[in-house]
Amino acid sequence: MSTIVKICGLNDRVSVETAVAAGADYLGFIIFPRSPRALSPTEAGALAAHKGAARSVAVLVDPDDALLGEVLARMAPDIIQLHGDESPARCLDARAYAGEGVWKALGVSAADDLERATRWRGCVDGFVFDAKPPADASRPGGLGVGWDYSLLSGFDPGAPWLLAGGLSVDNVADAIAQSGARGVDVVSGVEARPGVKDADKIRAFIAAARKPRPLAC
Numbered sequence: 001m002s003t004i005v006k007i008c009g010l011n012d013r014v015s016v017e018t019a020v021a022a023g024a025d026y027l028g029f030i031i032f033p034r035s036p037r038a039l040s041p042t043e044a045g046a047l048a049a050h051k052g053a054a055r056s057v058a059v060l061v062d063p064d065d066a067l068l069g070e071v072l073a074r075m076a077p078d079i080i081q082l083h084g085d086e087s088p089a090r091c092l093d094a095r096a097y098a099g100e101g102v103w104k105a106l107g108v109s110a111a112d113d114l115e116r117a118t119r120w121r122g123c124v125d126g127f128v129f130d131a132k133p134p135a136d137a138s139r140p141g142g143l144g145v146g147w148d149y150s151l152l153s154g155f156d157p158g159a160p161w162l163l164a165g166g167l168s169v170d171n172v173a174d175a176i177a178q179s180g181a182r183g184v185d186v187v188s189g190v191e192a193r194p195g196v197k198d199a200d201k202i203r204a205f206i207a208a209a210r211k212p213r214p215l216a217c
């Protein structure tokens with residue numbers, strides 16, 4: 001089965017069209033002012049209109065109801081990805097604002113962090129397991145930091161999940177092999193510099209994530 005790929009932090013039309021043409025399954029749009037890829041709900045909606053067969057993901061950090069309502073009105077995302085400190089109950093609330101569901105992003109640096117994920121079981125439609133950001137980070141994601149992906153091997157959080165954090169064309173195949181991920185999510189690894197996507201890197205990343213791997217004995 002083909003690896004599911006989310007290209008995230010898209011903020012210009014050429015990059016959206018490149019990701020769609022290369023076969024990305026999900027396109028992520030960051031609606032968080034402190035990100036170098038930040039968009040307004042209106043800007044995200046204008047880009048998401050070019051999603052083709054892909055699905056749009058609004059990435060939000062502890063949004064209030066007013067912002068969720070604005071995102072629904074201006075963008076109508078297929079998926080809402082919550083990347084802050086949202087509780088399971090808050091994730092359930094957010095489902096009313098997404099066409100297909102809500103994903104919870106969780107930072108992982110040790111096995112305990114994965115056990116925490118069971119709190120969200122039944123309240124979300126998917127997970128994004130990402131690097132745990134340092135306490136003084138200006139944003140909770142899109143930092144290009146890798147982690148011990150093998151912590152995920154054999155782990156079942158009770159919903160589909162994506163692997164994220166420090167992925168690039170150079171390590172995505174190994175990261176999939178170590179973690180058993182069926183899907184991957186990338187921001188920094190497909191950029192020329194923070195906030196500027198690189199079309200060649202987008203294409204190469206998707207190809208590398210989907211390159212056939214030999215069967216394990």
Ligand SMILES: O=C(O)c1ccccc1NCC(=O)[C@H](O)[C@H](O)COP(=O)(O)O
Nearest residue numbers: 008035141142143144165166186187188
């Ligand atoms: O990318 C950002 O700037 C960002 C800001 C605030 C919340 C989330 C953000 N990114 C979300 C993602 O899903 C990224 O794909 C994930 O953190 C991995 O990023 P990277 O290590 O740079 O590939």
